[in-house]
Amino acid sequence: MITLYFFDHESTTWQQRKLKALSDGFQFTSPIWIDLSEASSEEELHVMQKLAIAPTMLEDFTRQRHPPKFEAQDDFSLLILRGYADPDFSELTESAQVNVLFSRDILISKIQCHDPLLASQLQPQLAEKKNATVSDWVKQVILAVSASYLGKLLIFEDELSELEDVMLQKGDDELMSTMMRYRSVLRKVSRNLAYQKDIFAEASYEELHPMSKMFLSTDVRDFYEKFERLHSMTDMYYDQLSDLVDGYMSTTSHQINERMKVLTMVSTIFIPLTFIAGIYGMNFANMPELMYKNGYFIALIVMFFVGLGSLIWFKFKNWW
Template structure:
């Protein structure tokens, strides 16, 4: 089903309804906001045909999964954005794909959400708001997409600090597994944000010509770019910090294992000659003079004790323990 909002400049009111209200071409200051989020593929194709949308742009708009993209043709601009659809970064539920196809008077809106328990939604159309230029709606959605990342990234800073302290004091495999899940999520965020950062970076190129440049001032385009550039920088910083925690935990675990192995090695080194002595005097030969000494047992124990103490003293001198 297609939800349609038509602004009538004569009465300064919005009409809310379905596709039956649509009458082309639009006249004067009329504005049209169309929500295609729940529309079928056939309904979307028929509507795109009415607006004479270029086939390549129509194909990208109809796709359920598409990387962030910006393209213009025949007076219409297609902007595909990806918002973060999770409530935190413990797991990656997927992204909300926001597809905007707009001109000076028309905005076609489509938001595709992943299947999840957490009810996430981008801001929808408000009938009570006053009429505004189409570009202000587009700007509003760009800010909403960036905000879907920003608030969670800011909250994650405190969580990461607590997690870092926990890893240093009581690191274990369970916390290590959580770090790897975080790293997996941030790797996906990095890819989404990099697409969107580059998309707006291209608009800042002085040699590039794009319809969006005529809608937004350079300072607004730079603001869009800087928003996603900062989000990408924060994501990469957290990803690197999580990597440092992994390296630190592995180094600490390796050091602890080495210390245990060193202790076991020293114990084995001490007992090897003692075992040799015991094995030698445990042989069943009749002609072993030491076996007939009345104090042989005590001399042997004393010699073994002196040998063990001498080896331990040598380890201490060499600072092996």
């Protein structure tokens, strides 16, 4: 079902209509917001054809998953953004995708988000008894997308500090697994933010960029700075997790080496003792030492001093 919103100047209120199709001569006071979040593919196609949207933009807008991008053709511009819809960074189930097609008078939106609260925040806000412009709506959507990352990144900063303290005191494999999951999610988040940062970086540095027709240069610069800051924070947290993982791996390797050193020293001590015991355990008839009255005690004493000498040598070499 197509949902259409328009501002009625007589009642100074926003009006909402549910439509299956747009009539050939539909006339409403601008701005108009057409919400296709609940529309079928046939209804989407009908709206795009009625507004003469370019086929390439139509294909990108209707795709279920598409990397963030900006494209401008004729009177309409296409902006695809991705918000963060999960409660934390322990697992990334699916990003909130926001597709908006807009001109000076018309906004077409399609929001795919499994979090109802975030989905409502990503929609243009209709202020009661107050008209708005399409650029205001698009700006609200951009700011809502950036805010979906910022709040969770700030919370994660505290979690990361606690995780670092725990790892320094009593790190274990379970915490190691948690950090690996965090790293995997942050890598994907960083990729989404890099796409979105580049969109506004290009717009802020090109004077004739199509986005400059809809927004002030200060707004475009603000969009870029928000996503650049989010991208930097994500990379910084990813690097900190990598340092914790590397530190845990180094500590674990050091502990294994210490254990192996002890086992090696024990093996080194017992190898000559085993050699002596092996020789005198042979069943040859002509072994003169077997006839010695105190041979057993002599063998034990020799073995004792061999072991003691090995320990003294290890201590002299500072191996223990």
